[in-house]
Amino acid sequence: MLAVKRYSIKRATEYKIVESDQLRYNAQCIQFEPDCNWSILISYCRKQEKWEFRRYTGLYTCMQTSMGDKTIMYLPAMYNKLTENLSLGTWVQLVTHPCPGSADTVMFHRIFWTFPPCVEAFRHCKPLISIDGTHLNGKYDGTLLIAIAQDGNANILPIVFVVVEGETKEAWSFFLSYLRQHVTPQPEVLVISNKYKSIDGVLNAEGSLRKPPHAFQAFCTRHIIANFMTHFENKDLKKVLINTVYSKSQREFTHYFGRLRGKNVAITNWLEEMPRSQ
Incomplete structure (x- = not known):
């Protein structure tokens, strides 16, 4: 797979993945038929316990360079643009x-960046951040991680951006350590996230400054509700859960939380996995 990527970059051409799993890897030129017949297919032979070439049509025959050179230049250009403003605090x-x-x-691995207005603006925002990630689409895989803040008028403000190899514990550690160092050094900041084990492991690691009393953790309502529907597929109880997490008093919370817990053992056990304070 790395060889295919390097060859495509050198030729400034695009290819697409037709099939990729534990047993087969099939790629072909994005201009496949009639302009180009470049394709490659390898598969895993269980009997011999090795990978074998099943098809390789040779060199690219098309001359398209529409997106390849632009994609190749994207990360260096982005990095150069960011570093132009280093003297201004970026x-x-x-x-x-x-x-x-x-x-x-060398190969790109990770990048973290934040802008001076983001750093300054967070000083005037609520002491909370929401963090999440999304997979990048296209020839180059990876994940964009982002942290957002909220001002007094409930406006959303992106404060840091990171491109990493995936939502691994190491990637989240890289993200959160530089986030705290350069943007959110304040004590008692609330971190809102999905209930990922990789995030939880970083926030609650031994000696972490992202757990009480230095900082606090809460789970994103949208993710909690989405996970609930994945497990139980109950629209009526979904509304009860929404009322629970948006309760404005302990009495109101206890009422809705009790309705959920009283349904069945599975829901009770699922709810008890999360501390009520979160």
């Missing part, structure tokens, strides 16, 4: 890895 951390088989080439 902070960028780029991490690369050596490229296999090439002593003079």
Whole structure:
């Protein structure tokens, strides 16, 4: 897969993945038929316990360079644009890895950046941040992580941006450590997130400054409700859960929470996995 990527980059061409799983990898030129017949297929032979070429049509025959060169230039151009403003306070951390088989080439791994207006604005926002990630689409995989804040008028403000290899514990640690160092050093900041084990592991690690009394953790309502529907598919109880998490008093919360817990053991156990304070 790495060889296909490097060949495509060198030729400034685009390809698409037709099929990719534990047993097959099939890719072909984005201009496949009639302009180009480039394709490659490898599959895993269980008997011999090795990967084998099933099809390879040779070099690209098309001349298209529409998106390949632009995609190749995207990350370097983005990095250069960010570093132009370093003197104004923009902070960028780029991490690369050596490229296999090439002593003079490095591969992009992670990047973190934040802008001076974001850092300054957070000082005047509510002491909370919401963090989440989304998968990048296209030839190059990866995940965009982002943290947002909220001002007194409930306006949303993005404060940091990170591109990483995926939502791993190491990636979230990279994200949260630089976030705290450069944007949210204040004590008692509330961190709102999905109930990912990777995030939870970083926030509650031994010696972490992202857990009480330094900081506090809460779970995102939208994610909680989505997870509830995945497990139980009950629209009526979904409304009760929404009323529970938006309760404005302990009495109101106890009323709705009791209705949920009284339904069945499975729902009770699911709810008890989350501390009520979160």
